[in-house]
Amino acid sequence: MASDVTFDFERQRRIGLSEAVLCEGKSPAQIGEIIGLARARSSRLLLTRLEPETITLLAADDQAALDYDPRSHTAILGPWQPPAGEARVAVVTAGTSDLRIAREAIRTLAFYGVAAREIADVGVAGLWRILAHEEALRRFPVVIVVAGMEGALFSVVAGMVGGVVIAVPTSTGYGVAKGGETALHAALASCAPGLVTVNIDNGYGAACAAIRALGLHARQGSKAPR
Amino acid sequence: MASDVTFDFERQRRIGLSEAVLCEGKSPAQIGEIIGLARARSSRLLLTRLEPETITLLAADDQAALDYDPRSHTAILGPWQPPAGEARVAVVTAGTSDLRIAREAIRTLAFYGVAAREIADVGVAGLWRILAHEEALRRFPVVIVVAGMEGALFSVVAGMVGGVVIAVPTSTGYGVAKGGETALHAALASCAPGLVTVNIDNGYGAACAAIRALGLHARQGSKAPR
Amino acid sequence: MASDVTFDFERQRRIGLSEAVLCEGKSPAQIGEIIGLARARSSRLLLTRLEPETITLLAADDQAALDYDPRSHTAILGPWQPPAGEARVAVVTAGTSDLRIAREAIRTLAFYGVAAREIADVGVAGLWRILAHEEALRRFPVVIVVAGMEGALFSVVAGMVGGVVIAVPTSTGYGVAKGGETALHAALASCAPGLVTVNIDNGYGAACAAIRALGLHARQGSKAPR
Amino acid sequence: MASDVTFDFERQRRIGLSEAVLCEGKSPAQIGEIIGLARARSSRLLLTRLEPETITLLAADDQAALDYDPRSHTAILGPWQPPAGEARVAVVTAGTSDLRIAREAIRTLAFYGVAAREIADVGVAGLWRILAHEEALRRFPVVIVVAGMEGALFSVVAGMVGGVVIAVPTSTGYGVAKGGETALHAALASCAPGLVTVNIDNGYGAACAAIRALGLHARQGSKAPR
Amino acid sequence: MASDVTFDFERQRRIGLSEAVLCEGKSPAQIGEIIGLARARSSRLLLTRLEPETITLLAADDQAALDYDPRSHTAILGPWQPPAGEARVAVVTAGTSDLRIAREAIRTLAFYGVAAREIADVGVAGLWRILAHEEALRRFPVVIVVAGMEGALFSVVAGMVGGVVIAVPTSTGYGVAKGGETALHAALASCAPGLVTVNIDNGYGAACAAIRALGLHARQGSKAPR
C-alpha cells in the first residue's frame, strides 16, 4: 500500500531547516509513521503542537524516544542539548498568556543550537516595562515579539531597535481580539518600518525566520542537524 | 407635500447636544432645507463632512451664512467665537494624515465652547514624541487620540494617563489598514483599561463624548447653544 | 529562571486603575503566581473571567483568600466592602442573558468603591420598559448599557440622557448576532451623538471607563486601592 | 443572432408581480432592447436604479415613453396614475439620506396601484419623533421601515405594531456602517418578533413583499397591470 | 434584590405576539424565574432553543408544567391543543437536516392556533420534488421555506407563488456553507421579487412574521393567547 508520508529529508541540506512535524490534524498513527521513518534514518526531528493527550497515544518506545516539553507542546527526537553561549535572539512577550507560543519559538531555536533570551509580560499598558529593556534589546540581531490583543508592542519594539523584528500575533483575547486577527493586522499595518510577521500563533515559523536571518545555513554548513 | 426633515430641535435641551447635520449622503437640496429650518428658528447648527464641492451648490445666502472650515470639512451656522480659556481636552494624532478628523473634533468642541489643545504627529514608531507630552497629557480630564494604521497609540496613551481616553480610529493606511478596521479593532482589543472608542473617522462623535464626560449638560444649563 | 510575570504594580498610582488579571488564557499555575506576588506585597487584586472550574484548581489558601462571585466570574483578593452611598453609575441590560457581563461591570465598580444601580431586561421590543426609567437615568453622570443581538438599546438610551453613555456589546444571540459583532457595530454606527463603546463582553473595561469619567483618579488621590 | 433577453412576461399572471428591470449593470443598448420588447407587446414596465445619466443615452422615443422620477431613480413605461384611496402601507425612514430608497418602494407600490404614506426622518436618537406616529402606524397592515447606520428603528417599530414590518437596510453611513451591513444585521438579529428584511437598499423588493402581504395577487385577479 | 427579569406581558395585547423565551444563553435559574412569573399570572408561554439537557435542570413541577417537543427544542407552558382546520401556512424544507428549524416554526404557529403543512426534503438538486407541489403551494397565503447550503430553493419557490414567501436560512452545511451565511445571502440577493428573510435558524421568527401577515392581531382580537 502507498505510504501516507513523503518526507522531505533533504530539506535540511537545501535550506538549512529540516522538515518539522505539525502534529495538529494528524492521527497518532500518522505521527507514529513519521517518527518511525526518522528513527530508521537516525534523523533528528522536531514535533510541534503535540498535545499532552496525543503523546500518550503513541507507541511506548516512541514516547520514550521523545523529549517532550509540556509548556511549549513540542517534542524533540534524537540527541540534543540546550544551546550554550550568548543568546542571539530575544523573545519578548506582551502577556503571560502568550508564553506557550514564545516557548515554541525558543524550543525551535534550541533544536537548531541557538540560544535565546525570554523577556516576559512587558505589554504597552505599562510602558516602563519594555523601556527598561530598550538598551538590552538593541544588542540582539533578531528580536521576536509575541503579542495578542491589539498587538501594540510590535510597533513599539520595531521603533526602538535596528535588528530584525519578527512579530508573532497570538490568538490571546476575546471579542474582536478572538483568534488573533487584530494582532496580525496590527503587525502588518505597523507604522514602524521593516517589521515582518508570521501566521497567528506560529512561534515555530518565527524561529525559522530568525535562523534564516542569522545566516546559519550559509555559515554553519555541516554543523546543522542531520 | 410631506417634508423630508423632522428636525430634533429639542435634543439640545434633552441631552446637551444639538442635532448636527451629517452632510455626506444628503443632496444639496436636503442640506438647504435643513439650513432653512434652522435659520427660520434662529438656531445654531453644526454641519459635518461637508465637501468643498458641495458647499458651492448651496444657495448663495446659505453659503454666506455659514462659517466653513476646509481643513475639517465642517461649517457652523449662527454666531460663535473661538473658545477662550484653558484647554480642557487634548487631541492627539499619530500622523499628519489623521488631521482632518482631529480637526473635526476640535471644531465640534469649539461649537460647544470647549477649548482643545492639538498635539500632532506623535505615533509610536518614534516613542520619544509621545513621551515628551506625557506630563502635559496627565493634566487633561479628557484625551482624544486619533490614529489609523495599527492604532498602537491608543493603548500607549491609555496606559499613561488617568483621564477619559477616547479613541478615534481613522481610515488612514492601505492593505489590511484600509478603511480603518485594524485601528478600530486595536482600540477595542486594547490591553489598557478603560479605553473607549467611537466609529472610524468619527471626530464629531468623540467630541460629543468629551462634552458628555465634562458634564457640560448638567453644569452649564442655559449656557448651551440655542 | 525568568518569571512569567512582570506585574505593573505602579498602574494604580499612574492612572488610578490597578492591573487586573484576565484569567481566560492563563493556566492555574500562572494565576497562582500572580496571586502570590500580590499577597507578598499585600496588594489588592481583581480577577476577571475566572471560571468556576478554574478556581478549584488553585492552591487552597489562594482559594480561601479570594472573594469569588459566580454570577460575574470575578474574584477579589484583599479587603473590600460593598460600596455605600448613592449609586453614581447605572448599568442597564437589554435581556437576562446579558447579566453576567453587567455584573462584571458592577463588581469592578465595587472594587473601586463606586456604587451602581442595575436596571435589567429593558430591551426595546417593549419600549415602555426603558421609558419607565427615563427620568431616573437622566440623573446619572454615567450610564453603562449592556446589550447583545441588534443592540438597539444603545442608541435609545444615548438619545435620552446627557451623561456619559458606554455601550457594552455582548455575544448574546445566534445567526448574524453570534459573537456580538452586530451589537458592537450598532454601538459604533449609532445615530445618537457621543455614544462610546468597549470590546464585546468587556464589562470590566466599561467600569474602568466609568471610573475615568467620574474623575476618581484626580479627586480621590490616596483613597485609591493599594 | 440570439437575443440577450428572455423576458418573463408570464410572471404577472403567475405571482402577481411583473418582471421589473434592474438597470444597474445593464448597458443602454440592453435596456433599450427590453423597452422595445415591452412596447411591442404593449406591456407596462417598471425600471429601477436608472441613473439620470443613463436615461439620456436611451433612444429619444424610448425616453419620451418613460415617466422618470429622479428622486427614486425609477421609470415607468406605459399608462399609470397615482393611486387614489387610503394608504395601506406606511413607509418610515430614519433619516433624510434614506429617502431615495424609501421612494423606490413608494413608486413600486404606486406602479401596482397601492397608495402609501411616507413618514420621514424619525430615527431613534430623538425617540419622540417615532412615538408621535405610534397610533397611526398601528392602523397599517404593512409598515416598511427604511434605515441605515445602526438600524435601531427596525426593532422599535416592530415592537410597537402588529402588522407586517419589513426592514430595508440602507447603505447610509460610514466606518462600520458603510455599505449597510450593520443595519442589515440589526434587522436580522432584532429582539422584536416577526420582523422580516430584504437586501440592502432594496426598496423595490420591500414593496413587492408588501404587495404579497396585502394579498393583491389572489384578490385583484384581472385588475393587475398587463 | 432587583429581579433579573422585566417581562413584557403586554406584548400580546400590543402586537398580537406574546414574549417568548429564548432559552439559549440563559441559566436554568433564569428560565425558572420566568416560568414562575408566568405561572403566577396564569400566562401561557412559549420557550424556544431549550436543549434536552437543560430541561432536566429545571424544578420538577416546572418540568411537569411544560409540554416539551424534543424534535423542535420548544416547550409550551399552559393549556393548548393542536390547531384544527385547514393549514394556512406551508413549511417547505430543502433537506432533512433543516427539520428542527422547520418544526420550531410549526410549533410556534401551533402555539398561536395556526395549522401548517410540512413539505420536507424537496431541494432543487431534484427539481421534480418541488415542482410536484407547485399547485398546492399556490393556494397558501404564506409559505415558509427552510434551507441551508446554497439556499437555491428560496428563489425557486418565490418565483412560483404569489403569497408571502419567508426564507429561513439554516446553518446546515460545511465549508463556505458553515453557519448559514451563504443561505442567508442567497435569500437576500434573490432574483425573485418580494422574498423576505429572517435570521439564520430563526424558525420562531418566521412563524411570527407569518402571523403578522395573516393579520391575526387585527382580526382575532380577544381570541389571542393570554
Next chain:
Amino acid sequence: MASDVTFDFERQRRIGLSEAVLCEGKSPAQIGEIIGLARARSSRLLLTRLEPETITLLAADDQAALDYDPRSHTAILGPWQPPAGEARVAVVTAGTSDLRIAREAIRTLAFYGVAAREIADVGVAGLWRILAHEEALRRFPVVIVVAGMEGALFSVVAGMVGGVVIAVPTSTGYGVAKGGETALHAALASCAPGLVTVNIDNGYGAACAAIRALGLHARQGSKAPR
C-alpha cells in the same frame, strides 16, 4: 405522518450520479430512515461524513449492511467491489493531514467503479516531490488535488498537466489557514488556467465532478449503480 425524506431515486438515471447521504447534521434516526428506504428498493447508497460514533447508534442490521471505511468516514450500502483496471483519476495530496478528504474522493470514485491512484504528501515546500510525479500525472485525464494551508499545490499541478484539474481545499491549518478559506481562495485566484474547485473538504464533490468529466453518464448507460 409526513416522511422526513423525499429521496431522489431518479437522480442516477437523470445525471449519472445517485443521491448520496451527507450524514453530518442528520440524526441517527433520520439516517436509519434513509437506509431503510434504500434497502426496501434494493438501491445502492453512499454515505459520507459518517462519524465512527454515529455508526454505532444505527440499528444493528443497518450497521451490518454497511461497508464502513473509518479512514474516509464513508459507508457503502449494497454490493460493490474495488474497481479493477487502470486508474483514470489521480488524487494528489499536499500533506498527510489531507488524507481523510482524499480518501473520501477515492471511495466515491470506487462506488462508481472508477479506479484512482493516490499520490500523498507532495506539498511544494519540497518541490522535488511533485516534480517526481510530473510525467505520470500528465497521463491522467483527471487530477484531483487536495491541499490545505496556502494551497500552492493547486497552481503548480494545473501549470504542469493538460487534463482536468479539480482543487479540493481542506480545512487543514491554523491562524489564517483555519477553516480552509485561504486554500479555497488560492484555488479560485490561481494563475494557472482552467483550474476548477469545489467546496472546502468536499472530496465527494470532486469525485462526482471527475465522473462527469470522464463522461461516464453518457457512455456507461445501464452499467450505473441502481
Next chain:
Amino acid sequence: MASDVTFDFERQRRIGLSEAVLCEGKSPAQIGEIIGLARARSSRLLLTRLEPETITLLAADDQAALDYDPRSHTAILGPWQPPAGEARVAVVTAGTSDLRIAREAIRTLAFYGVAAREIADVGVAGLWRILAHEEALRRFPVVIVVAGMEGALFSVVAGMVGGVVIAVPTSTGYGVAKGGETALHAALASCAPGLVTVNIDNGYGAACAAIRALGLHARQGSKAPR
C-alpha cells in the same frame, strides 16, 4: 535593462492552453511589450479584460493587428476564424448583466476552435425559461453557467444534466450580492453533486476548464494554436 516579461510560450505544448494576457493591472506599455514579443515569434495571443479606453493607448500597428470584441473586452492577435461545426459547450446566463462574462468564455473557446451555444437570461425566478432548455442541455458534454446575485441557477442546472457543469459567479448585484461572493458561495455550497466553480467573473477560466474537460490537449495534438 531586464525585461518586464518572461513569457511562457511553452505552455501550449505543455498543457494545451497558451498563456493569455490579463490586461487589467498592466500598463499600455507592458501590454505593448507582450504583443511585440508575440508578433516577433508569430505566436497567436488572447488578451482579456482589455478596456475600450486602454486599446486606444496602444501603438497604431498593434491596434490594427488585434481583433477586438467590445462586448467581451477580449482581443485576439493572429489568424483565427469563428469555429465551425456543432457546438460542444453550452453557455447559460441567468440575466442580461452576465453577458460580458459569458462572452469572454465564448471568445476564449472560439480562440481554441471550440463552438459554443449561448442561452441567455434564463434565471430561476421564471423557472420555465431554463426548463425549456432542459433536453437540449443534456446533450452537451460541458455546460458553463454564468450567474450573479444568489446564483441559484448553478444548482438547478447541475441537478438536471450529467455533463460537466462549470459555474462562473459574476459580480452582478448590489447589497450582499455586491462583488459576487454570494454567487460564488452558492456554487461552492451547492446541493447538486459534482458542480465545479472558477473565480468571480472568470469567463476565461471556465472556458479553459471546458477545453481541459473536452480532452483537446490529448486528442488534438498539433492542431492546437501555435
Next chain:
Amino acid sequence: MASDVTFDFERQRRIGLSEAVLCEGKSPAQIGEIIGLARARSSRLLLTRLEPETITLLAADDQAALDYDPRSHTAILGPWQPPAGEARVAVVTAGTSDLRIAREAIRTLAFYGVAAREIADVGVAGLWRILAHEEALRRFPVVIVVAGMEGALFSVVAGMVGGVVIAVPTSTGYGVAKGGETALHAALASCAPGLVTVNIDNGYGAACAAIRALGLHARQGSKAPR
C-alpha cells in the same frame, strides 16, 4: 500655530532607517511642509506612493529638488547615486502587474545604498521560469518575493533557498484575489518554514526588513544616510 508635523529625524540613528514619507493620504501642503523641514536640515528623504498628479501640485523648487521615478511612484530628496557593487537582495515577481511594488522595494534599497537584482514574471503556472533561477537565488542572503493572485510563488521560493525570504503580497487580481488578501493569507499560511511577510503592496517595508536582515545598522554606523 501648532505644526502638523513632528518629524522623527532621530530614527536613522536609532534604528538605521530614516523616517520616510507615505504621501498617500497627505495633502500637497502637508508634503510640502515635510520637504521644507528636511531641506532646512539638509536631510535626505524618501517619499513613497507619490502619484504623478500629486507631484505637479508641489512648489516648483520642491519639485526640482526631487528625483522622481514614475515606475515606482517614489521620490528621493537630496544627494544619492545608484548603488554599485554586487546585488545583495533579489527581488522576484510573479507577474508584470507586480512591478510597481517590486520597484518601490528596489528604490528603497537604493536609497540606503543596497544593490538589488530584479527577476520578473516567473509565476508558478510555468514552473520552469523560477526553476531556471534556483541556483542564482540560493546565493542571496535576502530574497523579496512580490506576488498577487494566489501567491503560490512565496512557498515555492521559500522551499528552495535558505536565505531570508520576505513576501510582499500585491493587490493584483480580481474576484477573491481583489485587494491582495488571498496572496497575504497564502504567505502567512505557507507550508515552507521561516517565510515572513509584510502588508499588501508594501514594497517599502520589505526593503526596510531586508536592510535590517543585512545588519546594515550595526555594521555601517556613520555611513548611513543623514
